Amino acid sequence: MESIKDVAREAGVSTATVSRVLAGKPYVSEKARAQVLAAVDKLKYRPNRAAQTLRSQRSTTIGLLVSDIRNPYFTAVSRAVEDVAHEAGYSIFLCNTDENPEKEALYLKEMADKNVAGVIYSPTKQSAETLTPNQFGFPIVLVDRNTPNSDIDTVLLDNVTAGERLTFHLLENGYRRIFGVFGEASTTGEQRREGFLRALRSMELSPVGESFTTPRIQGGLTAAMNALQAANPPDAIFTTNSLLAAGALSAIHKCQLRIPDDVALVGFDETTWSTLVQPQLTVIAQPTYEIGQTATEMLLKRIEDPKRSARKVILSGELLVRGSSAAR
Amino acid sequence: MESIKDVAREAGVSTATVSRVLAGKPYVSEKARAQVLAAVDKLKYRPNRAAQTLRSQRSTTIGLLVSDIRNPYFTAVSRAVEDVAHEAGYSIFLCNTDENPEKEALYLKEMADKNVAGVIYSPTKQSAETLTPNQFGFPIVLVDRNTPNSDIDTVLLDNVTAGERLTFHLLENGYRRIFGVFGEASTTGEQRREGFLRALRSMELSPVGESFTTPRIQGGLTAAMNALQAANPPDAIFTTNSLLAAGALSAIHKCQLRIPDDVALVGFDETTWSTLVQPQLTVIAQPTYEIGQTATEMLLKRIEDPKRSARKVILSGELLVRGSSAAR
DNA sequence: TTGTAAGCGTTATCAC
DNA sequence: GTGATAACGCTTACAA
Numbered sequence: 001m002e003s004i005k006d007v008a009r010e011a012g013v014s015t016a017t018v019s020r021v022l023a024g025k026p027y028v029s030e031k032a033r034a035q036v037l038a039a040v041d042k043l044k045y046r047p048n049r050a051a052q053t054l055r056s057q058r059s060t061t062i063g064l065l066v067s068d069i070r071n072p073y074f075t076a077v078s079r080a081v082e083d084v085a086h087e088a089g090y091s092i093f094l095c096n097t098d099e100n101p102e103k104e105a106l107y108l109k110e111m112a113d114k115n116v117a118g119v120i121y122s123p124t125k126q127s128a129e130t131l132t133p134n135q136f137g138f139p140i141v142l143v144d145r146n147t148p149n150s151d152i153d154t155v156l157l158d159n160v161t162a163g164e165r166l167t168f169h170l171l172e173n174g175y176r177r178i179f180g181v182f183g184e185a186s187t188t189g190e191q192r193r194e195g196f197l198r199a200l201r202s203m204e205l206s207p208v209g210e211s212f213t214t215p216r217i218q219g220g221l222t223a224a225m226n227a228l229q230a231a232n233p234p235d236a237i238f239t240t241n242s243l244l245a246a247g248a249l250s251a252i253h254k255c256q257l258r259i260p261d262d263v264a265l266v267g268f269d270e271t272t273w274s275t276l277v278q279p280q281l282t283v284i285a286q287p288t289y290e291i292g293q294t295a296t297e298m299l300l301k302r303i304e305d306p307k308r309s310a311r312k313v314i315l316s317g318e319l320l321v322r323g324s325s326a327a328r
Numbered sequence: 329m330e331s332i333k334d335v336a337r338e339a340g341v342s343t344a345t346v347s348r349v350l351a352g353k354p355y356v357s358e359k360a361r362a363q364v365l366a367a368v369d370k371l372k373y374r375p376n377r378a379a380q381t382l383r384s385q386r387s388t389t390i391g392l393l394v395s396d397i398r399n400p401y402f403t404a405v406s407r408a409v410e411d412v413a414h415e416a417g418y419s420i421f422l423c424n425t426d427e428n429p430e431k432e433a434l435y436l437k438e439m440a441d442k443n444v445a446g447v448i449y450s451p452t453k454q455s456a457e458t459l460t461p462n463q464f465g466f467p468i469v470l471v472d473r474n475t476p477n478s479d480i481d482t483v484l485l486d487n488v489t490a491g492e493r494l495t496f497h498l499l500e501n502g503y504r505r506i507f508g509v510f511g512e513a514s515t516t517g518e519q520r521r522e523g524f525l526r527a528l529r530s531m532e533l534s535p536v537g538e539s540f541t542t543p544r545i546q547g548g549l550t551a552a553m554n555a556l557q558a559a560n561p562p563d564a565i566f567t568t569n570s571l572l573a574a575g576a577l578s579a580i581h582k583c584q585l586r587i588p589d590d591v592a593l594v595g596f597d598e599t600t601w602s603t604l605v606q607p608q609l610t611v612i613a614q615p616t617y618e619i620g621q622t623a624t625e626m627l628l629k630r631i632e633d634p635k636r637s638a639r640k641v642i643l644s645g646e647l648l649v650r651g652s653s654a655a656r
Numbered sequence: 657t658t659g660t661a662a663g664c665g666t667t668a669t670c671a672c
Numbered sequence: 673g674t675g676a677t678a679a680c681g682c683t684t685a686c687a688a
Contacts, residue, residue, distance in 0.1 A: 016677095050665080082423065249604055342658065347684080
């Protein structure tokens with residue numbers, strides 16, 4: 001592999017000049033610049049990233065820590081992150097933490113070892129609680145989940161409002177006996193629940209039941225199954241992510257109930273399947289691509305300017321009303 | 329940050345000894361080993377990856393190049409890849425190539441710049457044609473797609489057989505006017521088509537029509553729409569991935585046709601939604617996790633032993649018969 | 657079994 | 673404007 005020395009020799013300049021040209025630094029004569037560029041071209045020179053990172057202590061890699069890439073929300077976010085990062089010359093390290101604080105800590109250390117420029121991170125509630133801006137030696141931007149610390153850049157849905165709106169929609173359509181299925185371990189499920197309860201309270205209602213479970217299909221299935229087979233079954237099920245909704249839908253099918261006549265179903269996140277099932281699923285759609293995009297842009301800006309003031313970007317979800325919650 | 333020198337000083341040995349201990353190399357006394365380990369522990373020393381990579385010319389990172397992580401097949405594979413890689417101490421770089429050979433080439437170069445230990449790669453047909461084992465300076469393992477070159481490690485589904493089996497299933501159930509929707513740009517769609525045609529030919533039939541399209545929802549939608557509105561509509565639609573199936577299903581809904589009475593639908597890949605739609609979708613399920621796992625294990629073995637003979641691992645898919653292709 | 661020391665390919669500080 | 677040159681933190685001959 002050609003090194004910067006080869007380029008310097010070819011261009012008839014020193015390695016310092018080559019480095020300056022490539023870094024776009026000032027104080028290089030037009031002539032030298034042209035010679036260097038020609039040499040780079042001729043030798044097809046590409047700088048060695050490890051050497052750059054070692055010397056400069058910063059890399060062009062950003063970490064992406066999500067609980068599970070198979071959750072369609074994170075899949076969509078990660079695509080946006082990768083697009084924007086790559087556009088800016090960064091690569092991404094992908095990690096799955098499985099909502100496990102120990103795994104999170106482990107990965108974060110590995111990120112530090114690799115001198116990542118920054119990390120986009122979706123922490124468990126537990127990890128989120130103690131987060132501080134300079135804890136890791138690199139900047140972080142939170143996505144999907146919040147932290148009590150307002151000094152940390154964060155991109156979030158307005159979860160409380162979204163939960164409230166989705167619940168109001170059910171109430172408006174005549175549902176009164178609503179069961180809530182919430183993902184545990186994250187602030188997100190909690191906030192959506194808060195909106196859920198707020199809407200119910202405003203009509204002096206309480207949920208017919210609530211379940212907190214791992215935010216995966218099996219969790220949604222079990223929770224909904226229990227709810228539907230209880231003495232006092234719900235007329236609507238409110239879920240806080242697409243996996244829980246899938247599980248709940250499966251439970252409804254298993255119980256041979258009709259949607260929405262026997263029980264309505266609503267959830268979060270627009271997925272491939274939400275308009276493929278019949279009736280179609282009413283959801284709060286999140287602007288997933290924008291979320292990933294915004295988070296990455298924020299991270300890149302902070303990498304450039306570490307003293308930039310922190311900000312929380314709150315995006316609003318869109319209620320997509322469909323057949324699964326039709327008026328009774 | 330502590331460096332290896334600090335550890336050496338603390339342990340009262342040289343940096344060479346520290347390095348030997350940490351690399352698990354022989355010829356270190358038990359005493360020295362213990363001292364080093366104690367020092368590492370005390371100082372919470374973690375080796376700098378950039379320095380290791382620069383010096384040794386190999387990193388603990390592997391690249392994962394897929395066309396689009398949002399394709400559930402690749403999502404599932406990537407999860408397995410990350411699991412196995414991490415277990416072995418490797419991190420993964422994720423890249424989306426969008427079936428674009430130029431993007432593929434670009435990313436592959438970036439991988440080289442970063443000294444990746446190897447790459448798991450799902451090439452377009454075009455890129456696959458000229459692949460050679462040492463083209464990039466690091467080993468590659470192909471997933472999902474084949475190359476004419478038998479010297480390249482590959483993990484694949486037995487696509488021809490799978491396509492054939494899925495088609496036979498339709499034929500057995502009385503469907504005769506079958507339309508094929510194939511993903512273009514990859515060998516996979518091609519091979520599945522080969523099986524499809526082979527099954528039809530064995531009964532002296534031809535497809536009622538064929539469409540080659542970008543393997544995404546919109547492609548499936550348009551292709552199926554055209555087929556269904558043609559003068560000579562099919563009684564079954566055969567698709568080669570889950571996105572195409574989703575598009576086709578959408579088209580069938582749009583045309584207000586009933587499945588399977590008006591038209592049957594079959595596809596590839598088990599997804600969250602294949603058992604959520606009604607009737608449920610008949611598919612060839614691929615062992616996606618195993619595919620990712622196997623590919624990663626193969627790559628790690630080749631990294632260890634570059635002269636290991638190349639192998640193609642062909643896994644078989646499982647036909648899951650469901651309502652969308654019930655006997656007529 | 658251990659230590660010395662020479663790089664790996666950059667960047668950045670000097671001095672010119 | 674430019675060029676020597678000293679790091680960055682590690683691995684690995686080679687010598688002892």
